[in-house]
Amino acid sequence: MDWIYALDIIGTLVFAISGVLTALDNKLDLVGAAIIGLVTAVGGGTLRDVLIGETPVGWMKDPNYLWTILLALILSYFFKKYILKLRRSLFLFDTIGIGLFTILGLQKTLSVGLSPAIAVLMGMVSAVFGGVIRDVLTNIVPLIFRREIYASACLAGGVVFLGLEAINNQQTVNMLLSMSTVVVIRYLAVRYHWSLNFSLESKKD
Amino acid sequence: MDWIYALDIIGTLVFAISGVLTALDNKLDLVGAAIIGLVTAVGGGTLRDVLIGETPVGWMKDPNYLWTILLALILSYFFKKYILKLRRSLFLFDTIGIGLFTILGLQKTLSVGLSPAIAVLMGMVSAVFGGVIRDVLTNIVPLIFRREIYASACLAGGVVFLGLEAINNQQTVNMLLSMSTVVVIRYLAVRYHWSLNFSLESKKD
Amino acid sequence: MDWIYALDIIGTLVFAISGVLTALDNKLDLVGAAIIGLVTAVGGGTLRDVLIGETPVGWMKDPNYLWTILLALILSYFFKKYILKLRRSLFLFDTIGIGLFTILGLQKTLSVGLSPAIAVLMGMVSAVFGGVIRDVLTNIVPLIFRREIYASACLAGGVVFLGLEAINNQQTVNMLLSMSTVVVIRYLAVRYHWSLNFSLESKKD
Numbered sequence: 115m116d117w118i119y120a121l122d123i124i125g126t127l128v129f130a131i132s133g134v135l136t137a138l139d140n141k142l143d144l145v146g147a148a149i150i151g152l153v154t155a156v157g158g159g160t161l162r163d164v165l166i167g168e169t170p171v172g173w174m175k176d177p178n179y180l181w182t183i184l185l186a187l188i189l190s191y192f193f194k195k196y197i198l199k200l201r202r203s204l205f206l207f208d209t210i211g212i213g214l215f216t217i218l219g220l221q222k223t224l225s226v227g228l229s230p231a232i233a234v235l236m237g238m239v240s241a242v243f244g245g246v247i248r249d250v251l252t253n254i255v256p257l258i259f260r261r262e263i264y265a266s267a268c269l270a271g272g273v274v275f276l277g278l279e280a281i282n283n284q285q286t287v288n289m290l291l292s293m294s295t296v297v298v299i300r301y302l303a304v305r306y307h308w309s310l311n312f313s314l315e316s317k318k319d
Numbered sequence: 320m321d322w323i324y325a326l327d328i329i330g331t332l333v334f335a336i337s338g339v340l341t342a343l344d345n346k347l348d349l350v351g352a353a354i355i356g357l358v359t360a361v362g363g364g365t366l367r368d369v370l371i372g373e374t375p376v377g378w379m380k381d382p383n384y385l386w387t388i389l390l391a392l393i394l395s396y397f398f399k400k401y402i403l404k405l406r407r408s409l410f411l412f413d414t415i416g417i418g419l420f421t422i423l424g425l426q427k428t429l430s431v432g433l434s435p436a437i438a439v440l441m442g443m444v445s446a447v448f449g450g451v452i453r454d455v456l457t458n459i460v461p462l463i464f465r466r467e468i469y470a471s472a473c474l475a476g477g478v479v480f481l482g483l484e485a486i487n488n489q490q491t492v493n494m495l496l497s498m499s500t501v502v503v504i505r506y507l508a509v510r511y512h513w514s515l516n517f518s519l520e521s522k523k524d
Numbered sequence: 525m526d527w528i529y530a531l532d533i534i535g536t537l538v539f540a541i542s543g544v545l546t547a548l549d550n551k552l553d554l555v556g557a558a559i560i561g562l563v564t565a566v567g568g569g570t571l572r573d574v575l576i577g578e579t580p581v582g583w584m585k586d587p588n589y590l591w592t593i594l595l596a597l598i599l600s601y602f603f604k605k606y607i608l609k610l611r612r613s614l615f616l617f618d619t620i621g622i623g624l625f626t627i628l629g630l631q632k633t634l635s636v637g638l639s640p641a642i643a644v645l646m647g648m649v650s651a652v653f654g655g656v657i658r659d660v661l662t663n664i665v666p667l668i669f670r671r672e673i674y675a676s677a678c679l680a681g682g683v684v685f686l687g688l689e690a691i692n693n694q695q696t697v698n699m700l701l702s703m704s705t706v707v708v709i710r711y712l713a714v715r716y717h718w719s720l721n722f723s724l725e726s727k728k729d
Contacts, residue, residue, distance in 0.1 A: 142412065163366065164369055164374070165369070165374065165375065165376055165379070166375045166379070167374025167375045168374075169374075226375065228375055228379055228380070228381075229382055231382060231385055232379045232382075232385070234384070246456065250455055250456065250458075253458070261351075263348075265350045265351070265354065266350045269350070
């Protein structure tokens, strides 16, 4: 489905931009920033693919992911100020990306024959662990402390998707509804912890 | 063999409780604590399975592991004080778990046709690396500093098992003897470094 | 080809020595140091193999890698002072190892049918991520900060190799030329950041 692929690429771009900006803030050089951008964008899906035995991991088989990450590097380096002004839009696409990666990860896990509970878990891993690996590599205090609400949002979205799938077969509608679940929970979480709203880094997955 | 499966589940429960308690001590929220509990309990076996190419990793194919970890989360959250009083029993089952995971990891590695030396190494990885990954994720000073004695105990237990297997075919007896090796070495290590005995966290694998 | 295997083993030995020395500097005990030496030496290739789906990972199928790492542990422990005097030679073999691991990793990635861009990336991962994992495990400030030039050197060497392969079929010559590219870039980088030259640790991959 084309809109899914488009959102996937946009989500990858926004995740990668977030990773590159974090890396540049941490004084990493360009190649280091590119690596952190790559890890942030595809780390979660990579971990999922490795755990469920779907290797070579997905992004390696489609060159568009690598070009997207390269684009993120270029945009972050040359247009950093402009990008920071777009925070609001970035945050929107970042959250949509989290919702999408959750459901795509869940579906991929089901497709290899694993159970729904594992699929919900792997959906969350797909969406959240790119950021976890980024944090581990940059050795900053584990964002998993503040990020747990995103993990919860992803788990909730996965459960909603499975629930909807059980009662109808409108997959597109179910994806949109469960992705919206993730987006709304995350939005409410950020609104509630209002201070999170003022820094791009802490808003990142 | 039923007693092996029972010990495996109990070991998983105790490892997960230890991970959840560490996470709660580090002020992680419930979902964060659940993730750290999961990683502590199944991280070592997961790494082994990924390295030897046995994917999807084992715990994903048996729902009992996930329920065990959920149980650990509930017990740790609601009965923390009671659990801390059970330290002595927890420590016993934790050590038995380490011994069992070592031998099960070794056997699984042999079963895919890898060499005895690699099997001993993967036995140790199965037992110890859940704790290592937990430490990396919570970004605390690497417990591998104080834990090396557990790694040594696991390596010794693995070698003892292979030695016994070479001279008889009483697998159950050999498992019990080699697991006892791990337990005794670890017990002596903790007794010798007496101070380790007073905190649950430092007693954990 | 025998000279490749010989260089591979020597590179593994030097990487492992560097890991063991870092671990001993960080007050890890012998088993901890052995683990860090192993991770430093084979961690990059392990990550590559896991990502491209070539499991069990390569070093597990050839006992010589494990013996080489054991040798590194023994040499580092008993002959530390003598080894530190050999810094210059170690640095040379370390850099040759980086060059070789880059090209071998690239070739292995191509051999499973992945694209040249991914192969260049996996070449870099093979050469550099052993050190990254070592840093994550020892929880020191991420060397990826200072190491990015090595990552760049590896990427450049990979591109040079692919370029040469496109215009001739002298694989041995192409390997030597692209490895030399890595060595020269790294040498110039170290010379330029002159201070890096005085500590073994910061010279490591």
